[in-house]
Amino acid sequence: MHTLFLLNPTAGKADCTRTLPQQIAAAAAGAGLAPEDYTIRVTTHAGHARELSRAAAAAAQKAGVELRIFTAGGDGTFNEALTGAHGFDKTAVGCLPYGSGNDFLRTYGTKEEFLDLDAQLAGGAVPIDLMRTSLGLSATICAAGLDAQVAYGIPKFRRIPLCGGEAAYALSIVQQLCGHIGRRVEYVIDGEVLTVDCLMCAVCNGRAYGGGFMAGPEAQPDDGWLDVFIVRKVSRRVIAKLLMLYKNGQHFQNGQLTEAAKPYFIYRRAKSVSLRAADGRGPIIATVDGECAPCKQVSVQVQPLAGHVLLPLPAYQRFTAKKAGVK
Structure with a gap:
């Protein structure tokens, strides 16, 4: 498995690239990931997260390995990565809420849970429906x-x-x-x-x-x-x-x-x-x-069930328990 972090420096009120790479490195080490097990990329223009996620997902599919993509930004950055990964069944996309809206996560949990890098790396992927709209997925x-x-x-x-x-x-x-x-x-x-x-x-x-x-x-x-x-x-x-x-x-x-x-x-x-x-x-x-x-x-x-998304551990446990009928 490989993990790709896509950081959007223009999302939200503060540039997440100033401190997040160091936090990712610490969380990755704590989760037992070697430096070669993950990659950090910074987006530079609109649509870049889509381009990067599609290229990474295609490479992972060809190599037969699973890929996790975490976007640090808002719903727009997350949507770009989700769109880029669409159709590649070995790739799942998660969000680190550094944007202004961060509405996707409200269906599953709290902003604090999704900001917890340790919980994100310990979580899991779940299948969800997508909408194909006139403005995209x-x-x-x-x-x-x-x-x-x-x-x-x-x-x-x-x-x-x-x-x-x-x-x-x-x-x-x-x-x-x-x-x-x-x-x-x-x-x-x-x-x-x-x-x-x-x-x-x-x-x-x-x-x-x-x-x-x-x-x-x-x-x-x-x-x-x-x-x-x-x-x-x-x-x-x-x-x-x-x-x-x-x-x-x-x-x-x-x-x-x-x-x-x-x-x-x-x-x-x-x-x-x-x-x-x-x-x-x-x-x-x-x-x-x-x-x-x-x-x-x-x-x-x-x-x-056309999409695969990553949930941090508490949200993942609630989601899977609910699907299993456990109260």
Whole structure:
């Protein structure tokens, strides 16, 4: 087995390459890994983690050896490596949460567990479903509507002097709320056609996105199903109340919408979802793992157990115990 660490120096608020290599060396020695058993690479441009993971996965497959890839960055870096490793059954990908969102891990455990290098090296690989979307592969959530529009608008505010991440996010929210709220959207969900005046929607394989919004609070990333939540168009005075329900996962409990959520949400379980604007106002903004783009049509299909991810020991033990039916 070989272990590859991919470090993204631009993820999050601090450059992880300043101290993480020394920490990796110490943890690797503690786990009994020799220097030749692992490699540390630093990404230098967008897409680099995908390139490095694909090359390493192909080499491992050819050599017949197992490969572990740990990405130190955010969900975008993790997604790049997962995409690069897709199709290579001897490679599994894990994440060290050094980014700003780190939503993938929220389905399985805590940030502290995933930052623990000793626990990561002692953990194991599990199979999970992936989503094939119009914006590429994803292990978590594909969203469209207001939340995606906010994310899409952030970069232009970051170009303003002294306008950091939180300020840019706040300004983008204000811009969206001052504009036209909601879209008329046609959905095709496993053949069922719905036309809805909606605020936003989320197609969930994982549970969280957007830095902790629990859109799919009971999503199971290995059950072969997608949890689909459509939020109906509401007045501006209701949006704050609705977003608090959504952020805290209080819209869905015990396999159904809560009473507070029923007037505002539509829920379906599905294998395939597509949506397109039905109001003649141009493309819909969609987002997957931090990547945003305008799309004429957004499509999502589940790919059962098409990915292999690494979990730190506590999360791995919980996951395997649950699969075995142990409480």
